[in-house]
Amino acid sequence: MARINDSFRKLKAGYLFPEIGRRVTKFCSENPQANVIRLGIGDVTEPLPPVIVKAFHKAVDELASRQTFRGYGPEQGYDFLRQAIVDNDYLARGAAVELDEVFISDGSKCDTGNILDVFGADNIVAITDPVYPVYVDTNVMAGRTGQADDAGRFAGLVYIPCTAANNFIPELPEGKVDLIYLCYPNNPTGTVTRREQLQQWVGYAKANDAVILYDAAYEAYITDPAIPHSIYEIEGARDVAIEFRSFSKTAGFTGVRCAFTVVPKSLMGTAADGEKVSFHALWNRRHCTKFNGVSYPVQRAAEAVYSAQGKPQVRAIIDFYLENARLIREGLQASGMTVYGGVNAPYVWVKTPGTETSWEFFDRLLNQAHLVGTPGSGFGAAGEGYFRLSAFNSRDKVEEAVRRFRNVIG
Ligand code: MLT
Numbered sequence: 001m002a003r004i005n006d007s008f009r010k011l012k013a014g015y016l017f018p019e020i021g022r023r024v025t026k027f028c029s030e031n032p033q034a035n036v037i038r039l040g041i042g043d044v045t046e047p048l049p050p051v052i053v054k055a056f057h058k059a060v061d062e063l064a065s066r067q068t069f070r071g072y073g074p075e076q077g078y079d080f081l082r083q084a085i086v087d088n089d090y091l092a093r094g095a096a097v098e099l100d101e102v103f104i105s106d107g108s109k110c111d112t113g114n115i116l117d118v119f120g121a122d123n124i125v126a127i128t129d130p131v132y133p134v135y136v137d138t139n140v141m142a143g144r145t146g147q148a149d150d151a152g153r154f155a156g157l158v159y160i161p162c163t164a165a166n167n168f169i170p171e172l173p174e175g176k177v178d179l180i181y182l183c184y185p186n187n188p189t190g191t192v193t194r195r196e197q198l199q200q201w202v203g204y205a206k207a208n209d210a211v212i213l214y215d216a217a218y219e220a221y222i223t224d225p226a227i228p229h230s231i232y233e234i235e236g237a238r239d240v241a242i243e244f245r246s247f248s249k250t251a252g253f254t255g256v257r258c259a260f261t262v263v264p265k266s267l268m269g270t271a272a273d274g275e276k277v278s279f280h281a282l283w284n285r286r287h288c289t290k291f292n293g294v295s296y297p298v299q300r301a302a303e304a305v306y307s308a309q310g311k312p313q314v315r316a317i318i319d320f321y322l323e324n325a326r327l328i329r330e331g332l333q334a335s336g337m338t339v340y341g342g343v344n345a346p347y348v349w350v351k352t353p354g355t356e357t358s359w360e361f362f363d364r365l366l367n368q369a370h371l372v373g374t375p376g377s378g379f380g381a382a383g384e385g386y387f388r389l390s391a392f393n394s395r396d397k398v399e400e401a402v403r404r405f406r407n408v409i410g
Contacts, residue, residue, distance in 0.1 A: 192345065195228050212237075332406075358376040
């Protein structure tokens, strides 16, 4: 009989969001009259902007004609999209990224998990706590950890707590680590990192031959000009960092699926024999072997995000979600709750009342207010006692959610 990958047995039974979905489905089947409002998973609700829909349609029509039909595209993505990314996301911000360093994919969740293929099994991995659970679970699956303790911390990982005591700003690891996951604007706390802080991480990575895996999926929510959008805005970052970006929350692509990863050619790792090897070459090899590219119409739709009409249309939707975040943040503050984030990010991080645990608060909100959020402990041990609310929903549902929240708390 074939052996399983035993590392999977170290994981908690279910991934966080399906587990929430399971509880909500059960509640809805037992309470069919309940009008449940979901501010749990960060899934967009607003329709695609018109210019993106138009580009999408046009590309589908091209596939309907022999003259313009396309089969397999380049695994790494079409140059028209890679160039638009380089020009708008990087060169326009003074960050040097070259076209062939951009790899188009179908999602940052996949990319942050898949990137582990190019790293040796004995690398020491540091993660902030709380954290996007994919970083932890994929390392567990890859066999890089021991068992979890009662709080859910896996042996072998280096956890860097982000708490109210340190303003949710992670401190540099005390010893040497090889891989560091950073996510800014942060999921789940909604906090941001300043240029000087990021410079310290780049300095640490250089001094320790470490690689930073920088998840910037929410960069479009940054409104403060002092906050960097890309790690490559920081001097020296090209030699130490891989960056993940996504169209999911930027342009409403959670269902459409398009993202990209930047692997600079100057980023090197060490082989067992001591030779220096380019991670770019390894990722390119991996990408071409295991991936056949994102569909042509999706890439044309993503390209339209950067068009003269696309930019303001996309911006209007992001501003809409940011206004939702403000309403949530200020509404909860007015009812005496302690809240963080939600200014340059679509997530509001709420301290649970009294000594209530995250899951107790989740159950109370669901049962008493028919509201769904995400329990902080689902993002790690340091998330216990917190609750995440997402700003992705319609205005009337967000306003109604704030009213219900206040009734439960007040
Ligand atoms: C979240 O709610 O944390 C995100 O939507 C999850 C994801 O992007 O995969």
